[in-house]
Amino acid sequence: MEERSTPEREIIKQRMEKLERLRKDAGFNPFVIDKWDKEHKLSFVRSNFSHLGPDQMDEDALIKTAGRVMAIRKHGKASFVHLEDDTDRLQLYFRFDTLNEEYEWFKKWVDTGDYLGIVGHPFRTKRGELSLLVTEFKLLSKALRPLPEKWHGLKDTEVRYRQRYLDLIANPEVREVFRKRAKIIKTFREVLESHGTLEVETPILSPMAGGATARPFIAFHNALGINLYLRIATELYLKRLIVGMYERVYEIGKNFRNEGIDSMHNPEFTAMEVYWAYANYDDMMNLTEEIIVACADAMGSRQLPYGEHMINYEPPFRRATMVDLVKEHCGVDFLNITDEEARRIAKERGLEIKGNESRLLIMTEFFDNFVEDKLIQPTFVLGYPVEISPLAKRDPDNPDFTRRFELFICGAEVANAFSELNDPLDQRERFQDQLKKREAGDEEAHVFDEDFVTALEHGLPPTGGLGIGIDRLTMFLTNSSSIRDVILFPTMRPKE
RNA sequence: GGGCCGUUAGCUCAGGUGGCAGAGCACCGGACUUUUAAUCCGGGUGUCGCAGGUUCGAAUCCUGCACGGCUCACCA
Numbered sequence: 225m226e227e228r229s230t231p232e233r234e235i236i237k238q239r240m241e242k243l244e245r246l247r248k249d250a251g252f253n254p255f256v257i258d259k260w261d262k263e264h265k266l267s268f269v270r271s272n273f274s275h276l277g278p279d280q281m282d283e284d285a286l287i288k289t290a291g292r293v294m295a296i297r298k299h300g301k302a303s304f305v306h307l308e309d310d311t312d313r314l315q316l317y318f319r320f321d322t323l324n325e326e327y328e329w330f331k332k333w334v335d336t337g338d339y340l341g342i343v344g345h346p347f348r349t350k351r352g353e354l355s356l357l358v359t360e361f362k363l364l365s366k367a368l369r370p371l372p373e374k375w376h377g378l379k380d381t382e383v384r385y386r387q388r389y390l391d392l393i394a395n396p397e398v399r400e401v402f403r404k405r406a407k408i409i410k411t412f413r414e415v416l417e418s419h420g421t422l423e424v425e426t427p428i429l430s431p432m433a434g435g436a437t438a439r440p441f442i443a444f445h446n447a448l449g450i451n452l453y454l455r456i457a458t459e460l461y462l463k464r465l466i467v468g469m470y471e472r473v474y475e476i477g478k479n480f481r482n483e484g485i486d487s488m489h490n491p492e493f494t495a496m497e498v499y500w501a502y503a504n505y506d507d508m509m510n511l512t513e514e515i516i517v518a519c520a521d522a523m524g525s526r527q528l529p530y531g532e533h534m535i536n537y538e539p540p541f542r543r544a545t546m547v548d549l550v551k552e553h554c555g556v557d558f559l560n561i562t563d564e565e566a567r568r569i570a571k572e573r574g575l576e577i578k579g580n581e582s583r584l585l586i587m588t589e590f591f592d593n594f595v596e597d598k599l600i601q602p603t604f605v606l607g608y609p610v611e612i613s614p615l616a617k618r619d620p621d622n623p624d625f626t627r628r629f630e631l632f633i634c635g636a637e638v639a640n641a642f643s644e645l646n647d648p649l650d651q652r653e654r655f656q657d658q659l660k661k662r663e664a665g666d667e668e669a670h671v672f673d674e675d676f677v678t679a680l681e682h683g684l685p686p687t688g689g690l691g692i693g694i695d696r697l698t699m700f701l702t703n704s705s706s707i708r709d710v711i712l713f714p715t716m717r718p719k720e
Numbered sequence: 721g722g723g724c725c726g727u728u729a730g731c732u733c734a735g736g737u738g739g740c741a742g743a744g745c746a747c748c749g750g751a752c753u754u755u756u757a758a759u760c761c762g763g764g765u766g767u768c769g770c771a772g773g774u775u776c777g778a779a780u781c782c783u784g785c786a787c788g789g790c791u792c793a794c795c796a
Contacts (some may be wrong), residue, residue, distance in 0.1 A: 232730045235730065297759095298752085299754060302753035304756065304758085317742085317755090353755085353756065369732080372730075372731050373731035373732055374731090375731095375745065380727095438795080484793095484794065486791095630796095648772095
């Protein structure tokens, strides 16, 4: 397939020749094996036989297990092997006295990277390491390529992401991150199900990608002869389901956004969106807190480090309006100035201004530039201007604002929620407004989804909706500095 | 897209000012019945990311490109 440098080719060649000899001379083909009754995980030994003292063996206990050979230390007529599975790493002791000619077979044919089925007695060595004295073994599969270095692990980020299996073999802490990710997603489901929320699936491919401000990926459907778009959000379909009288629905799945790649963005990412009829954004705030606290608990603590910070997930999270936060961090009260004054202050602070922005739009610029990255501890930011919230219900007391919040952790948006706009006439106007922006060259403005407006015209009850970015939340809960560290196979540019 | 940094053996990394391509681990051969980064003896297995240029001579200096990382911009 690809060009390989000589030493690696040499190792592979040696292993291939060894495999040939194993098949021909020893009459054994490891790739024919299709079953091994693995009765015990390696962790079973540690959790059940830790009481054994040095040099003590439980001869009545027979462990039947399996795993990958990570290291071999041969000492003539006795050998030690580190066997690893997805629960633990355990030392095996192979002795000539126990295995006789089988011991010679082991010495001759078993290499690091191979898979072994093992039967043996638990014991503790003189030096105090819990081990298995091997009484039977079977070579279950062979590795033809070498393992990454045993002491330093695999550090090259490019190889780690492109060949994640090597990362997972070499770096057990990486395996742990993705177990935690699974636990987080499971926790989401548990909390949502406990509130009677139905899990649904909506289209990934659709004629129109709406529900967020982002550029979509485009795919072509041959039979229909049309372009289909990969979804950028699940929002508009989920709200159709509330119109369809499911009162509580959620979806966990991938969204796709045709934008830049950096430590906080991957073109495909996992989001959870939930919609509850008869609920508002206050309920969504409580739900957000409940989910995130449950996730922190699943990680084992409500205080978790992220880089140099200790993040406190103990509820209640701080709640503050965008107006107040901008006032707090910038000293500007955008409620009590004119549009012209706002633009002047923005220019003074070095923001690029076209000249027709409203003071509230400028306030969001201030928020993005000067406040966001200061919100390290979990903070609900309330009160988003209508013009950047085309799907959210207006605040009846202050119609320039919506009943919307975002949750920030470690300076990044993790959740976005609002009381859903259910006035079809207002929704039509908002889409119209987005259409103008799109025609003015804003490729990320929302598309006009006529069918969605039709659904609203059939009647959407008052509804609270919430979206949580699962990758980012996982980053913060696992102290990962890049989104690529919480996505098993992150998007990479093809090599060459 | 801009700036900075990186790319040398399978892995982790050294290789001032240009002068025979290195170490540890891994791997191969040998010794060894309690080691655990085993030890001891022997073995280097390389398109120095790619393509040009300067030079008697380039891993090293210059230019371009590829891939990656950080960062800024943009963006959820």
